[in-house]
Amino acid sequence: MTMSSELFSDLSAPPPLLTGDDVARVVDRVAHQLIERAASSAPDGAADGGLADLVLVGIPTRGAPLARRLAARIEAFTGTAVDVGTVDITLYRDDLRTRGVRALEETRLPAAGIDGRLVVLIDDVLFSGRSVRAALDALRDLGRPRAVQLAVLVDRGHRELPIRADYVGKNVPTSRAQQVRVKLAEVDGVDEVRVLNGGDR
Amino acid sequence: MRKHLLEAGDLDRADATLVLDTAAQIEAALAGREVKKLPTLRGRTVVNLFFEDSTRTRISFELAAKRLSADVINFSAKGSSVSKGESLKDTALTLEAMGSDAIVVRHPASGAPHRLAQWVKGSVVNAGDGTHEHPTQALLDAYTIRQRLGRLDGVRVVLVGDVLHSRVARSNVWLLHTLGAEVTVVAPPTLLPVGVGSWPVTVGYDLDAALPKADVVMMLRVQAERMNASFFPSAREYSRRYGLDARRMAALPDDAIVMHPGPMNRGMEIAAEVADSVRSTIVDQVGNGVTVRMAVLYLLLGGSPS
Numbered sequence: 468m469t470m471s472s473e474l475f476s477d478l479s480a481p482p483p484l485l486t487g488d489d490v491a492r493v494v495d496r497v498a499h500q501l502i503e504r505a506a507s508s509a510p511d512g513a514a515d516g517g518l519a520d521l522v523l524v525g526i527p528t529r530g531a532p533l534a535r536r537l538a539a540r541i542e543a544f545t546g547t548a549v550d551v552g553t554v555d556i557t558l559y560r561d562d563l564r565t566r567g568v569r570a571l572e573e574t575r576l577p578a579a580g581i582d583g584r585l586v587v588l589i590d591d592v593l594f595s596g597r598s599v600r601a602a603l604d605a606l607r608d609l610g611r612p613r614a615v616q617l618a619v620l621v622d623r624g625h626r627e628l629p630i631r632a633d634y635v636g637k638n639v640p641t642s643r644a645q646q647v648r649v650k651l652a653e654v655d656g657v658d659e660v661r662v663l664n665g666g667d668r
Numbered sequence: 669m670r671k672h673l674l675e676a677g678d679l680d681r682a683d684a685t686l687v688l689d690t691a692a693q694i695e696a697a698l699a700g701r702e703v704k705k706l707p708t709l710r711g712r713t714v715v716n717l718f719f720e721d722s723t724r725t726r727i728s729f730e731l732a733a734k735r736l737s738a739d740v741i742n743f744s745a746k747g748s749s750v751s752k753g754e755s756l757k758d759t760a761l762t763l764e765a766m767g768s769d770a771i772v773v774r775h776p777a778s779g780a781p782h783r784l785a786q787w788v789k790g791s792v793v794n795a796g797d798g799t800h801e802h803p804t805q806a807l808l809d810a811y812t813i814r815q816r817l818g819r820l821d822g823v824r825v826v827l828v829g830d831v832l833h834s835r836v837a838r839s840n841v842w843l844l845h846t847l848g849a850e851v852t853v854v855a856p857p858t859l860l861p862v863g864v865g866s867w868p869v870t871v872g873y874d875l876d877a878a879l880p881k882a883d884v885v886m887m888l889r890v891q892a893e894r895m896n897a898s899f900f901p902s903a904r905e906y907s908r909r910y911g912l913d914a915r916r917m918a919a920l921p922d923d924a925i926v927m928h929p930g931p932m933n934r935g936m937e938i939a940a941e942v943a944d945s946v947r948s949t950i951v952d953q954v955g956n957g958v959t960v961r962m963a964v965l966y967l968l969l970g971g972s973p974s
Contacts, residue, residue: 555697558708558736558966568669568970570686571693608703 484639487658490620490651493636494533497618498540500634501587508585508614518547520613522586525553526602527572529591532653533620537589550577554588554609556601576609586612587633591649593619596630621660623647669967672785672792675801676842684846688811691956691963698735698959706962709738712969715768717759718795719745719775724930724954725795725805729772732961738969741768756780757787764788770969773797778835791968799833799894805929806839808960810847812949813884815956816925821848826878827869829888829910829937832859833895836929837888841867854878856910858899875910879919886927887912887938903936913939917947925949 485493501523502516509517518541525534531553538549555572557563588602599617606615618634623641637660641647644665652658669686670678679687698704714733718726726742733740743763745751750759760771770791773781778798785792796802814820825844831837831853844851845868852870853860864871872878879885890906900906912926920926926938926947934940943950 555693558694558697558706563708564971566971568967571690571697573693574697604707608705609701 481662483659483661484621484647485637485658485660487652490636490658490660493620494536495540497634497636498537498544501537501618502541502545504616504633505585515547516545517585518545518549520585522550522552522577522581522584522612524576524581524586524588524602524606525551526588526590526598527553527555529649529651529654530589531573532651533591534589535653537618550579550584552576552581554602554605556598556605559601559604561597561601574605581606581610581612583611583613585614585616587616587618589618591620591651592647593617593622593630593632593635594625594647596626596628599630600628620649621647671968672781672794673803673964673968674781674785674792674794676803676806676839676846678803679807679843679846681846681848684807684810684843687807687960687963687967688814690967691807691811691960692815694962694966695956695959705735705737707737708966709733709736709969712738712769713741713767714738714770714772714965714969715741715743715763716795717743717763717771717773719750719756719773719780720796722774722796724957725774725802728954728957729793729795729804729961731958732965735958736962736965738769738965756784760784760788764790770965793964793968796835798835799838800835801839802835802929803839803843804957804961804964805836806843807964808953808957809836809840809886809927809929810843811956811960812927812953813849813925815952816949817883817923820844823849823883824881825849825851825884825886826882827851827853827886827888828875828878828912829855830859830890830899831855831864831888832861832899833891834888840886841869845869852878852882854910856900856906875912875916876919879916880921882920883924884927885912885920885924886929887932889929889931890933890937907936911935911937911939912942914941914945917942917945920947927953930954 505517505521523534523538525531534551538551541549553573553575555574557571616633619632620636622632622635622638646663648661648663650657650659716726716729730740772793772795774795775797778800780797781792781794827837841851854872854875928950932938
């Protein structure tokens, strides 16, 4: 039974929106954009094209490995290591009462902190914007960055708050009933992005 | 997680580990911050209902709730309508009518938090009931052991002293057993409860024999206020046979730690030089208490899927 239903869903499911190769290309492109923007927005006389000023902060779960990948690609392209951190937003969510408590994930900032630096928040999917708002609230308690930007792998629309991404891997028009399912090798064993119709799992 | 935390037995291994992991993440999230406050429980009200004296537990719960942005009401029986004869039930219903979401209760009668949990709609956290249990103390002790030794599974813990009157000992025995530690209790026979044979522990009467095999020594306070009979001939004799002094501490393995839930009777169950030594985790325990209680309040009050 299980075998045949899996086979059936494989046949009927549309191909992934992004395959593993696509995800790698998108990460490379966003890494290049981060290098460019860091250089153009760097304070005068900054060393390393402004990269020393940059901190990539991932929002768990999947933003955290994305931030590490972006940092690794930036280092591969420029030879400069970039600071990486993660900020867990669970304790800052505005929907705890209705969605219930969940296990916390790691919050770790680089030793140099975020004060006066350019923080780029990294997340997998930008949807309502509420996660980003919670992350901004968390950052406010952690320090005072010079500026905060946002990079996401997929922007699927349907914002409920005045928030937009500075770097977008892929814009995907979706309906509210659909789900965007991002899988990353570090968490799920495989890289791919799929759009599922309501009810699909 | 369940709705209440009344005794260590309410927590299975997964729940207890979730509390410890949550506390560790909260500690990491707050480390090195200027603003040690999280907005998580904004708009919730936590009542500290204390019918018995307490310094660290009450302040610790108050701080934990405030760091999660909950509103805190401190109630102590002295100076309240309890002295006019108001019952526990009426007191609790009054507090709930004013909108409390959780009641943290300490009471001299064993089982009072269980009764309370049947009367109120909110969560009840046992902050020590008589000689029964003190589950958050056991959680912070387990957290401290894991922090210092890196593990709980297979850790050999020796609990020494007034086990009969100690709610800390009861909670620790059950929680540490759940988490895989091997617990030994060492006490004069007069200070062991009747049912100790049914506990998941090894019982001993000789402290010197137990120390060389211990990873953790947990000294219990001699509870003079609960001793309505003579349980040992003199304080001096107790201290000589069951007190932890520098000579006994030297018999411990190199990385073993010394714990005490406080308040200490220095010179009675623990010598001052031991309490202030590098092996002692007594100050860490107090600091960890706030973090662990934040984790408990978050997990009980954070919300449930509707």
